[in-house]
Amino acid sequence: MPDADRPVEGPSDAALLAASAAGGTGAFAVFMRRHQAPVTRYLALFTGTPDVDDAVQDTFVAAWRAAAGFRGDSSARGWLYAIARHAVHRQQRRRVDEPAQLESIEELAERAGWGSLPANPATTTEEDRAELLHRALALLPIEERAVLTLRELDGLSGEETAAAMHLSLAAMKSRLHRARIHLAALTRQLAADEQRETSRPRARIGGTP
């Protein structure tokens, strides 16, 4: 397996997948090491659970089988995400977690603070903010979480994101817009809940009423 020890900066994804399609497990190992971390993150955010080892393995096994079908005219990352999504959808087909009726963008924007943002936002630590954001991300509907993961965390282009999600560019943009504002709304709601929790008078027992 001469390719196995090459640095990830080496062969292109298309070359690695072509070698994989010809049976090169070394090339596939290089390809997998290059992409495992982002695929894991994608699946964790997409499914809302950190326990995605099985899904990651299924994705790469499916990628190995489909390696000959990679055409190289799109990013390998987008191609892998489409495979990952397919694997997750097969598992989740019976789960329905979308709200019955979508809130309008205007309603979400109001929840996110349009027209009522304080001039001086409350200061929070980087860690607290990151924690709130990741909790909010996990609360988003699965399709909104997916589009944010691809665009904001993986930095895929609009076209690559649309392709990975099997959406038109316009539909992807619309979903991304909703997801961004929804994320801000949920983050604000979680911060407010937390604030209420910490400022609530401590419960007490005993003593004179």
Place this chain on the structure above:
Amino acid sequence: MINTALETIVAGVRCREVLADLSEYLDGTLPSSRVEALQAHLAGCDNCAGFGGHIADTLAALRQNDAPFARDLTTLVLARIGGGLSP
């Protein structure tokens, strides 16, 4: 119940329209003719300028705080694909 302030018109553009174009504006993919109108609105509208800044700031924080995921599964996958599977 929608905030009627969203119907406010500043520099010939409604707040509601600014809200609809906000993502494309932040991504730099809004047509330049539209960008000009939006910027004129933002210059005179605290609600939209503040909200746009808030969304941009939220997204920047999300990008910066990308949690790492690790644990190399390559060996496990190679064992699976080496066990009789072929591409």
